[in-house]
Amino acid sequence: MRVTDREVETWLREDVGHRDVTNHVPGETTGRLVAKEAGVAAGLDAATAVFDYLDVxxxxxxxxxxxxxxxxxxLAVEGPAESVLRGERVAVNVAGHASGVATATRRAVEAAREVDDDVxxxxTRKTTPGLRGVxxxxxxxxxxxxxxxxLSGMVMVKDNHVAEMGLEAAVRHFxxxxSFTAKLEVEVESPEDGVRAADAGADIVLFDNMTPDEVREGVELxxxxxxxxxxxxIGIADVSDYAATGVDVISMGALTHSAPSLDLSFRTGG
Structure with missing residues (x-):
């Protein structure tokens, strides 16, 4: 899922509009993307793709x-000043957002490792439309x-499927x-339903919206x-409690939908 020219063109068109006077700057220049706060770098492939598209x-x-x-x-760049300036904001936005996601993820991983080396x-799929790959x-x-x-990566039986078909019938259906190559995961809302899902043929049981104590009970069953x-x-502050329940995986929508962007700055010249 690499960044494509079509994606970059969409990002730039959104920012440039129909007439860009702001960046009509002659000559050549250099530039660099600089961190303004500590974190974990990510999205540099996307930022590079923006400048590559502009022949920088x-x-x-x-x-x-x-x-x-x-x-x-x-990140370091060199090229026509107009193109460098035109790509600057898009590159900063995408790299800052991605680095924020990476930073939040690293914090969650470190919190989990304090309790369990294997979890x-x-x-999740709670990603920004158009930016899932990033x-x-x-x-x-x-x-x-x-x-x-x-959706093609795995079959997940969710609450709506269970409401329509019943848990066991939904598992049998899916x-x-x-395909034999795909895992089947079942979302449940009680420890007892986890056992039902496993008995029906689930490869993975997702304990959804439960307390750590409830999850621990479900895992033991x-x-x-x-x-x-x-x-x-589940937020980063909750990770250690859930890591201690014995689960194999802790999935967090907040990693992508709520992570603040990492503060990055683009500077030209010198």
Missing amino acids: DASAVVDAGDRIEPGDPV AIAA EKRAVAAGGGDTHRLT REEK LPDGVLAEASGG
Whole structure:
């Protein structure tokens, strides 16, 4: 899921509009993207793609996943001043947003590691439309798991499916529909329903919107070989409590939909 020229063109068209007088600056220039706060770098491939599209030479100074401190350069560019200035804001926005996601993910991973070395921190499909690839790569840069990238990656039986078909019937239906290569996950809202889902044939049971104590009970009831996942309103401050329940995965929509952008600044010349 790399950034495409079509994506970059859409981002630039949104920012430039039909007439850009602001950036009619002659000559050549250099520029650099600089961190203004500590965090984890991400989105530099997308920022580079913006400048590449504008025929500006751009190269990342750090790798995705690297820790950065205030004042650290993360990207260097050289080219026509008009093009450099035209790509500046889009590049800053996308890299800042991605670095914010990576930074939040790293904090969640570190909180989990204080309790359990094996529990995975995962993203969800609660991504910004048009930016899923950028955000999922940022999660990976932060040390998290991307979870399913699209609906085709795994079958998930959710509350609406259960409401329409019943839990056991929904699991049977989707086990018949899915490929043998795809896992089947079932979302449940009580520890007891986790057992029902496992007995019906779930590969993974998602304990949704439960307290850590409820999740722990659900995990203890599951048979061997069934993975356990916790999700639903979990913030970084809650990670250690959920990591102690014995789950295999903690998935957090907040990594992508609520992470604040990392403060980055673009400076030209010198």
